[in-house]
Amino acid sequence: MHSRNVSFKLKPESAAEFTNILQGEIIPLLRRQRGFEDEISFIAPERNEAVSISLWDKKEDAEAYHHGKYPDVVKALARVIEGIPVVKDFEVSNSTSHQIAASAIA
Numbered sequence: 001m002h003s004r005n006v007s008f009k010l011k012p013e014s015a016a017e018f019t020n021i022l023q024g025e026i027i028p029l030l031r032r033q034r035g036f037e038d039e040i041s042f043i044a045p046e047r048n049e050a051v052s053i054s055l056w057d058k059k060e061d062a063e064a065y066h067h068g069k070y071p072d073v074v075k076a077l078a079r080v081i082e083g084i085p086v087v088k089d090f091e092v093s094n095s096t097s098h099q100i101a102a103s104a105i106a
Contacts, residue, residue: 001037001092002059004066006085008050014080015045022052025076029069030054035061038097055092062089 010018022041030036035057042051056062066087074085 001095002056002062003090003092004054004056004062005088005090006052006054007088008052008077008085009082010043010045010048010050011080011082012048013045014048015043015050018043018050018077018080021076021080026073029073030065033061033065033069036065055095059089059091 008018019041022039027039030039037055037057039055040053042053043049054062056065074081077085
């Protein structure tokens, strides 16, 4: 399993709108992507920061999304974020919500 962690700098007082965009536009788009498993988002309104973690079956699925629909996601969030989001990729080593094959990590 693969993870994409995306960090955002939010515009002041935009946390609620960020959440609404995720729920109404981004998550439905993600659900249509091959290999998408889950999306978890965190917000620190007092610091104007957000982090979204998406889980994917394979790294190739996450990369296909990044090169295909991810630019649309950044456009949808443009009115509530500042600068360019920081994307970091990881292989998932543990999850209480998902079964992870030991061979996938090796």
